[in-house]
Amino acid sequence: MTSPAEDQLPEDLLPATRRALFRRIAVAQAEGRVPSVVGAVVRDGRLVWTGARSCVDGHAPDADTQYRIGSITKTFTAVLVMRLRDEGLLDLADPLERHLPGTGVGDSTIFQLLGHSAGLAAEAPGLWWERTPGTLRPTLADVLGEGPLLHTPGRRHHYSNPGYTLLGSLIEAKRGAPWEEVLRREVLEPLSLDRTTAQPVAPHAGAWAVHPWADVMLPEPAVDLGLMASAGQLWSTAADLCRFAVFLAEGDDRVLCAASVREMAVPAAPPDPQDAVGGYGLGLQLVRRDGRALVGHTGSLPGFLAGLWVSVADGVAAVALGNATGAPSIGWLGAELIAIVADAEPRIPEPWRPLPEVDPALLELTGPWYWGTQAMTLKLAADGGVELHPLRGPGRGSRFEARPGGGWTGLDGYYAGEILRVVRRADGSVRHLDLGSFVFTREPYDPEGDVPGGVDAEGWRGLAP
Incomplete structure (x- = not known):
């Protein structure tokens, strides 16, 4: 207010x-x-x-x-x-x-x-x-x-x-x-x-x-x-x-x-x-x-x-x-x-303003992620937190605030109180996101994403005639 x-x-x-x-x-x-x-x-x-x-x-x-x-x-x-x-x-x-x-x-x-x-x-x-x-x-x-x-x-x-x-x-x-x-x-x-x-x-x-x-x-x-x-x-x-x-x-x-x-x-x-x-x-x-x-x-x-x-x-x-x-x-x-x-007299929204600065490492995390086959989007919030929501329709989503030492804590929704972490490879590149044991990858069931249970080596396929 x-x-x-x-x-x-x-x-x-x-x-x-x-x-x-x-x-x-x-x-x-x-x-x-x-x-x-x-x-x-x-x-x-x-x-x-x-x-x-x-x-x-x-x-x-x-x-x-x-x-x-x-x-x-x-x-x-x-x-x-x-x-x-x-x-x-x-x-x-x-x-x-x-x-x-x-x-x-x-x-x-x-x-x-x-x-x-x-x-x-x-x-x-x-x-x-x-x-x-x-x-x-x-x-x-x-x-x-x-x-x-x-x-x-x-x-x-x-x-x-x-x-x-x-x-x-x-x-x-x-x-x-x-x-x-x-x-x-x-x-x-x-x-x-x-x-x-x-x-x-x-x-x-x-x-x-x-x-x-x-x-x-x-x-x-x-x-x-x-x-x-x-x-x-x-x-x-x-x-x-x-x-x-x-x-x-x-x-x-x-x-x-x-x-x-x-x-x-x-x-x-x-x-x-x-x-x-x-x-x-x-x-x-x-x-x-x-x-x-x-x-x-x-x-x-x-x-x-x-x-x-x-x-x-x-x-x-x-x-x-x-x-x-x-x-x-x-x-x-x-x-x-x-x-x-x-x-x-409906509330007039605050004007949109660009962020004064942004960490390139955070910007790299934005965009689509997949939990299994469900498409999610990660966005930066103006207060330094992030938001994770389904790309389309209802579903599990939350706002997150930055935690001391790295990662984010869920503020609301399904993931309230849960910890969102970035899992990186040895070279520092992002492998996947971890959220309360759920793995979010850049592609649906990305074999490089350390998906629990593994990903079938033959990959995606159609129905054989």
Whole structure:
């Protein structure tokens, strides 16, 4: 979502696009009977539109008005855990017991907790935890209850608020400081998310429930979640969440590198077929809507609804916030705002530019290669990596990045994580490519290519009469 050249893209959205965006939030507010709705769109790293519709609270909300964002908090918590991993303080494959002993669910791994496949219950036992103060759950035992495991860890996706409570406690144990303090120091301050806080700071929206059969409202309590804060405590604004969305698209080395952010968007477990959202990565929900891949998260607590979605391919992200209980369309409103912008004003591609320089030894590797009889093409990428894809039609293919000491590591597709190497003859000329034990030769079954099993000495032939 980096910014293109100034002469390629208008700084602002077209008037028709802006009107369509405003109409969409106005419809959401009216039809959803939501006291107020705020929306915002960021394109190529820049906030390009905000809009609001309101009928209560005594002031018109805007992109700097706080709303409670519920489970979008989980994405922030996941970022903190990934930072611990990148610093070498833990491994995602580690059992929780290694770092947070005595929970009773310590065989579940950190990876499973991040991706909601640890087998834990969806909610804390006892009273409705979202509507009661955290002081009623002062210990992890109170959050987990007597039978916290409902499923075999690692077997299925089952969304769990207690799971992210455990991750918050893990962060506190490794950092020696409260979750809120660690979050502020390591994420909020570096990204300039000054209006994202654990407690509301004016101006903020009030929490409301709207009667299902009458146009009347009831105020909702906004309680401190205590130990469960890392699962849903935060308040934020549309402007702050748009800045966070840019981070989720690009990464930021002050917080989390781009590769680790991309890792968060890889499915962590098969999705539940009944789950309306779709897949789940590490603190990120993954969906496809109208053929468009989106990453982000929805959130809800009594009186509030929120959604943050990013389309990396379109360079567009959007946020929608509302203050009503039970208007689920708000969670998806951001996805619809993305579609409005991306469809009305498709992304203009970066101009093609030749590489400033190229290694002749790399250039020699480009062009057609054969895995058996399947034709593949190897191309140089602008970032110094290579791409290997079928010459025609679908099939196994990947992008690769250069490895220290030679060769390339697969970034995606079938060969993700696999090593591509050049095998040379004694005189330095290229014999073949090796990719995860597969041999790629310049000709189909080239006898000079060291093809496993050998190549018939009589070579290719037709059918004898």
